[in-house]
Amino acid sequence: MNTLHTTTALSLLTLVIAQPAYAERIELGPRPGYLIATMADGPLKDTLAGCADTEPKRTLFSIGHRGAPLQFPEHTVEGYTAAARMGAGIMECDVTFTADKELVCRHAQNDLHTTTNILATELGEKCTAGFTPASGDQNATAECRASDITLAEFRSLNGKMDAANSAATTVAEYQNGTAGWRTDLYATTGTLMTHAESIELFKDLGVKFTPELKSPSVEMPFDGFSQADYAQKLIDDYKAADVPASDVWAQSFDLSDIKYWIENEPEFGAQAVYLDDRYEASDDDEGLIDPMDATTFKPTMQELADMGVNYIAPPLWMLVTVEDGKMVPSIYAQEAKAANLNIIAWSLERSGPLADGGGWYFQSVKDVIDTDGDTFELLDVLAKDVGVSGVFSDWPATVSYYASCMGLD
Numbered sequence: 001m002n003t004l005h006t007t008t009a010l011s012l013l014t015l016v017i018a019q020p021a022y023a024e025r026i027e028l029g030p031r032p033g034y035l036i037a038t039m040a041d042g043p044l045k046d047t048l049a050g051c052a053d054t055e056p057k058r059t060l061f062s063i064g065h066r067g068a069p070l071q072f073p074e075h076t077v078e079g080y081t082a083a084a085r086m087g088a089g090i091m092e093c094d095v096t097f098t099a100d101k102e103l104v105c106r107h108a109q110n111d112l113h114t115t116t117n118i119l120a121t122e123l124g125e126k127c128t129a130g131f132t133p134a135s136g137d138q139n140a141t142a143e144c145r146a147s148d149i150t151l152a153e154f155r156s157l158n159g160k161m162d163a164a165n166s167a168a169t170t171v172a173e174y175q176n177g178t179a180g181w182r183t184d185l186y187a188t189t190g191t192l193m194t195h196a197e198s199i200e201l202f203k204d205l206g207v208k209f210t211p212e213l214k215s216p217s218v219e220m221p222f223d224g225f226s227q228a229d230y231a232q233k234l235i236d237d238y239k240a241a242d243v244p245a246s247d248v249w250a251q252s253f254d255l256s257d258i259k260y261w262i263e264n265e266p267e268f269g270a271q272a273v274y275l276d277d278r279y280e281a282s283d284d285d286e287g288l289i290d291p292m293d294a295t296t297f298k299p300t301m302q303e304l305a306d307m308g309v310n311y312i313a314p315p316l317w318m319l320v321t322v323e324d325g326k327m328v329p330s331i332y333a334q335e336a337k338a339a340n341l342n343i344i345a346w347s348l349e350r351s352g353p354l355a356d357g358g359g360w361y362f363q364s365v366k367d368v369i370d371t372d373g374d375t376f377e378l379l380d381v382l383a384k385d386v387g388v389s390g391v392f393s394d395w396p397a398t399v400s401y402y403a404s405c406m407g408l409d
Contacts, residue, residue: 024206026056026087032401039373044380051405056087061383061408062399063210064088065347065392066107071183073159073190074115075105077201080193082186084205087400090249090390091205093198094212095234101225102151103195103233107162109217112144114164116157116192119144119171123153128217131171139166140174147218151194159190181352195234199241209243210273212251231260235268249273249311249344255299262308273311273344274304279318301339311389312336313344316378317364319386327365327381337387345382346392348375348399376402383408 033052039045067079068086080091096109110128112118119131119142127144134140142164146154161184165177178184193201195211202209213234220227231252238248245267252258253275262269278298304312319333329337336343351359354374357366365378379402382388393399402408 025085026058026400027085028056028087028397028401031395031397035373035375035398037373038371039376040371044376045373048376048402048405051401054404056400056404058087058089058206059400059403059408060089060208061390061403062086062088062090062396063344063390063392064091064207064396065350065394066092066094068395069162069182070349070395072186073161074107075193075198076159077191077193078186078189079159080198080201081205083396084207086395086397087404088207088393088396090208090210091198091202092210092212092251092392093193093195093202094214095195096146096214096216097222097225097230098146098149098151098154100150101223101233102154103237104146104151104154105193105195105198106146106214108214109147110143110145111162112146112148112157113142113174114177115162116144116159116190117175118149118157120175121157123149123157124171126153131174133169133174134167135169140164140168142174145217147216147222154192157192159187159192160184161187179352196237196241199237199243203241203243208247208249209238210249210251212275213254213257215254227254227256228260231257232264235261235265238268245271251275251313253277258309259307269308270310272309273313274309275346276312276314276318279315301335301341305339305341309341311342311344313346313392316345316348316361316382319343319345319388320378320381321364322368325368327368327378329381329386330364333386342389343386344390344392345386345388348379348391348393349395350393 036045036048064083066074067076068082069079072079072082083091093105094107095103096106097103118124124130126148128148129143131142132140161178161182163177163179165173168174211234213231234250248268249271250261250268251273255274258272258274261272319330320327321330351361354369354372358369362369375398382391391399
């Protein structure tokens with residue numbers, strides 16, 4: 001199994017390296033056309049429909065969120081390659097670490113039980129919390145961390161669609177939880193990657209880099225490995241690969257990580273992205289309140305800018321609101337632009353069908369969302385009215401189509 005997994009990884013990497021045209025040839029598939037067809041009639045629909053024969057191009061506006069996880073296992077060679085084929089100009093490796101403190105691409109340090117086959121292997125015995133079947137009112141549970149295993153053990157795993165069946169009574173049932181609007185069609189192989197390997201793959205695919213330093217699930221320092229060591233090691237991987245700082249947008253939800261990069265790696269810090277998790281906006285001079293803790297105040301946009309922060313990235317819905325039945329920029333977006341902050345939005349194509357208002361990612365505009373085509377309506381407001389620098393997407397073809405049609409870089 002391990003030999004097959006390694007052979008698959010090498011063959012895929014060789015394919016990408018040996019055939020540059022494979023990465024350069026952009027193919028957007030049928031989804032953009034499907035979304036346009038479901039839009040309400042109007043000027044935007046006419047403009048987008050008129051671009052059907054426009055040659056798509058790779059743009060920095062289109063960012064592959066974990067690769068292309070709408071249909072491919074996230075943070076895998078296969079998913080990243082698909083995202084590059086769809087015109088993503090920037091790709092994300094969420095970064096965490098293993099038991100031997102090696103950096104790997106995973107959305108969370110403790111997600112191996114939902115994103116890999118670890119529970120179906122002998123390594124499941126090493127998990128922080130093994131599989132417990134559902135019983136009565138209790139859901140099935142498990143917790144497997146990258147820090148539970150070594151890099152060599154991590155490499156033996158196979159990536160799968162991020163999902164779990166909470167009603168499962170067996171491991172096989174637990175792993176079979178993919179949402180109906182996603183697919184397991186391309187999840188037969190999911191080749192996991194280290195952070196350093198993702199850098200080499202992205203270079204070969206001709207895309208730039210936006211790694212996210214994930215919050216550890218273990219207490220830090222971890223076996224002498226401090227948070228500062230962790231933040232520095234991420235940057236060191238780009239230096240070792242001779243990647244210029246101008247090609248890297250390092251991200252973190254932890255403002256102290258951003259400040260560390262600004263102070264200790266200023267070239268990389270200049271493009272460091274503060275992933276803002278404040279989920280309500282205010283124009284209060286005291287700062288925006290953290291809704292999870294009403295006693296905690298976060299810096300104002302201007303205070304962030306004064307710290308040297310140049311990029312901020314909130315969820316989609318924080319940037320828009322509804323006025324007179326139309327989507328318009330939110331107070332949050334206005335404050336960010338007034339402070340001259342660059343804005344990156346996350347994450348499009350992550351909510352499934354939009355007939356019910358789009359779920360969490362569209363919550364501020366749910367009253368005007370009722371068809372899949374509203375994906376483009378929101379994207380247009382983000383691009384033209386909010387003025388975002390880029391948009392993360394679980395299916396980059398959608399953003400790539402829009403960016404190519406509108407002549408965005």
